[in-house]
Amino acid sequence: MVGLVALGFVGYGLTRNWAETEAALRRLSWWSIAGSVTAVMAGLGCMLLAWRAVLAGLGSRLPLPVAARVMFVGQLGKYVPGAVWAYAAMMELGRDHGAPPRRTFSATSIALVVSLGCALAIAAATLWHVVGRAWYLPALIPLIAVCLHPRVLAFGLNLFLRVARRDPLDRVLPGSALVQATAWTTLGWLVYGVHLWLPVADLGAGPVYPLATGAYALAWATGLLTVIVPAGIGVREGAMVLALAPVLDAPEALVAAVVSRLVFTFCDVAWAGLGFLLGRMAGRQESRASTYAAQ
Template identity: 45%
Template sequence: MMRFLRPVLGLLAVGFLARRIYLDRADLATALSTLSPAAFGTALALVIAGLVAMMLAWRTVLADLGSPLPVPAAARIMFAGQLGKYVPGSVWAMVGMADLARDRGVPPGRTVGSATISLALTLGCALALAAARLPGAFWPVLVLVVCGLHPKVLAWALSVPFRVLRRPVPEHRVSGAGLIEAAGWTAVGWLLWGGAVWVLADAVAPAGTGWSLYPVAVCAYALAWAGGILVVLAPAGLGVLDGALVLGLTPALGGSAALAVAVAVRAALILADVLVAAAGLLVPAQARERKSTELM
């Protein structure tokens, strides 16, 4: 059944992505013409580097759960599977990753569990960064994030759907060391993504802004990303992320410049997803490994 669904899901993901590029072609062209090629190219490179860091965070969690993968294989699974986020709904990226990971003998439940933990890490880091710009909110949010990401809390949260479905609860648990390493890669990813927004914002900001705009860019994008991911019906955070980013950057840049940056960020995100997915698919598929008999 999954062999039938794989090309269907792939075609849907590519189709929705192509449709999004077509519908946004005028805005994307305007944004690209507003900014220098050097600024956009630097931002694109930082976005791609951030995606690689996030992939390494997910790979760390997956290995901690009992399924270590070589970096090329992990890149192929994550970057190709992540195109599913452009299909409306909130599960298609994980479905795509789980299907591709089967070829490496990874149980679907373990792939979904590791992706869920990675998403929780990314969201927790985003909320902590966003709260850094809200007086009095940073420490309460940070304490809440740290408590929510405790290995025992994550283990309990991940066991709930298995218990509801009356399926065997996964025997592997993410460790504190694994979470710390994955959180480190996640933090690196956020610094790179914030750098991409900063490069674009600095290109249209008033003279003399410089590095003082970097924390604004990081926190504004973190808040916008968190809003986009929490609205599960918005494919790839479309509309929610962009609007929130405009609101976050307007006080520092002005409305028109903030809008140009938001559109350029969207262009960089789409192009980066296309490039890393294409690069991931160029990695030769490994011979199908012996399937695990574990039911997860």
């Protein structure tokens, strides 16, 4: 149900802003848009592997098709106003496949903190012209690094679960799982950089991959920290225009930002559809295996 509501919000947003979106698409060549879509699909795949590694480290190892269904169908909830719908949908889907809700909640929270830490580190390393204005973003890196210690994570999550009157975690996330998740997340962010670099280069900015990667990392982190806005809409674009200022004028930077939003929205829906189909196929295979075993 949350997924259907989210698709409604996605459709409404695209329809309302279609004139702006169409104008942005007309400015770019087909190859830069196709390459951008490919990069985001690959980057989201890396984030899936990172989240799955955390969930497995906490004790629930889901088959890859099932993990894709839980994560990407559930993630559509971020397009619904409010900060809880994606969590609620993922927890419910995880429960259907044997992952306790508290474990899915914890894995999603850890993966989000890891992603935020990687994004801030990349932005701080590449966007010297912005760091002075957004000093609070790199200042969060040491705090996130401390919070990523497995025992600190376990303490914080168990405290939240206790307040929410839920059972505590039954294990601490192993360091190996955290390292694996961080590696996949970092790779995902580096691939995400390609999705913005291609349209930025197409608009005449030249070979500015590090800047494009940092610009999207800053924009995403800013949008995430603005939790009252569904999926960081508007906030992300403003931060991206600011970060791209050294190489693009504001109107051209806005074109790149609008295309980035469109590509991510398309890929979120595409991965959700793919995850839904893969999850159903995996479920049918499990049912057939159970039937054969019973016979």
